[in-house]
Amino acid sequence: MATTAEHLHCVIIGSGPAGYTAAVYAARANMNPVLFTGKDPGGQLMITNDVENYPGYPSGIMGPEMMEDFRKQAERFGTQIRYELINKVDFSGPVHKLWTESDQEIHADAVIISTGATAKWLGLDSEKKFWSKGVSACAVCDGFFFRGQEVAVVGGGDTAAEEATYLAKLCPKVHLIVRRDQLRASKIMQERVLNAENIVIHWNSETLEVLGENEVEGVKLLNNKTNETSVIPVKGFFVAIGHQPNTDIFKGWLDMDETGYLKTVPGRTLTNIEGVFASGDAQDNIYRQAVTAAGTGCMAALDAERYLAAKGVI
Numbered sequence: 001m002a003t004t005a006e007h008l009h010c011v012i013i014g015s016g017p018a019g020y021t022a023a024v025y026a027a028r029a030n031m032n033p034v035l036f037t038g039k040d041p042g043g044q045l046m047i048t049n050d051v052e053n054y055p056g057y058p059s060g061i062m063g064p065e066m067m068e069d070f071r072k073q074a075e076r077f078g079t080q081i082r083y084e085l086i087n088k089v090d091f092s093g094p095v096h097k098l099w100t101e102s103d104q105e106i107h108a109d110a111v112i113i114s115t116g117a118t119a120k121w122l123g124l125d126s127e128k129k130f131w132s133k134g135v136s137a138c139a140v141c142d143g144f145f146f147r148g149q150e151v152a153v154v155g156g157g158d159t160a161a162e163e164a165t166y167l168a169k170l171c172p173k174v175h176l177i178v179r180r181d182q183l184r185a186s187k188i189m190q191e192r193v194l195n196a197e198n199i200v201i202h203w204n205s206e207t208l209e210v211l212g213e214n215e216v217e218g219v220k221l222l223n224n225k226t227n228e229t230s231v232i233p234v235k236g237f238f239v240a241i242g243h244q245p246n247t248d249i250f251k252g253w254l255d256m257d258e259t260g261y262l263k264t265v266p267g268r269t270l271t272n273i274e275g276v277f278a279s280g281d282a283q284d285n286i287y288r289q290a291v292t293a294a295g296t297g298c299m300a301a302l303d304a305e306r307y308l309a310a311k312g313v314i
């Protein structure tokens with residue numbers, strides 16, 4: 001166990017598109033960034049196949065390959081990457097304290113948070129089996145692969161309503177699977193769903209299984225009022241029951257909304273604590289895309305650079 005604290009200028013927490021982009025900018029600005037990867041080096045895109053909407057890859061790219069490129073670019077400019085988790089912080093003083101999982105104490109002048117978010121899943125084995133091969137948590141990312149085909153969306157909140165209306169523009173029929181007899185989504189989103197001719201709502205319905213051999217061929221539903229089961233023939237299954245931002249360790253220090261998304265000054269990456277900046281999905285419950293995460297990672301590094309320069313640290 002380490003006894004003395006290590007002092008660093010710039011700590012980046014997270015190794016998804018936001019963290020690595022922040023690292024590229026911070027390293028090129030001589031901020032000597034140290035990036036902690038957490039338990040999922042590369043972030044969410046490590047579990048997806050094709051990424052077709054990230055600019056600069058005209059033929060698309062596999063998620064893990066793209067994140068390898070991000071890592072190499074961050075390292076090329078001198079970012080130090082540590083394959084560790086930050087599991088505690090203390091933002092009470094002018095120098096920010098952090099502890100790694102091996103209990104190393106770190107003191108940082110600036111901290112960039114890029115800890116991302118985790119999609120919630122139903123927890124079915126069949127959902128796992130077809131993960132990224134017909135089962136998705138992102139219509140904007142994967143909807144295009146299912147254009148012209150029948151798909152299902154599970155969920156009753158705003159996310160599900162948004163995913164269903166997005167897919168309804170690409171697919172001839174969208175089945176919306178709703179556990180209760182009403183939607184939780186906002187009124188305007190409800191209206192969009194109810195007015196879409198090609199969205200069929202399955203009320204009081206729960207997913208029992210995603211069906212198929214090598215690809216998704218359908219979904220087995222249970223009506224929780226009548227106990228009847230039915231099968232809907234779909235090629236894509238979109239789980240839209242929400243995301244959980246990975247921000248637990250910042251509770252009590254940083255302002256966040258009721259779900260845990262970090263609050264920043266509008267249009268900036270500044271949090272309520274001076275010298276602590278937030279980027280990527282950890283502070284974004286709207287766009288949740290690799291390119292927007294990278295964009296806010298860049299902003300966080302630039303905000304941190306100005307902060308450190310004003311303090312005379314760099």
Ligand SMILES: Cc1cc2nc3c(=O)[nH]c(=O)nc-3n(C[C@H](O)[C@H](O)[C@H](O)COP(=O)(O)OP(=O)(O)OC[C@H]3O[C@@H](n4cnc5c(N)ncnc54)[C@H](O)[C@@H]3O)c2cc1C
Nearest residue numbers: 014015016017018038040043044086116280281288289290
């Ligand atoms: C299956 C799937 C497919 C997708 N496809 C696309 C797509 O095609 N196009 C697109 O634009 N977007 C896609 N997305 C969304 C995209 O992956 C996210 O918007 C993006 O990864 C968010 O980047 P991020 O850097 O904010 O966080 P993440 O990618 O979520 O990375 C978070 C990082 O923080 C680390 N971390 C968390 N807690 C800690 C801690 N305490 N200490 C240290 N590190 C920590 C994790 O280990 C991880 O490295 C997809 C998402 C999923 C799940």
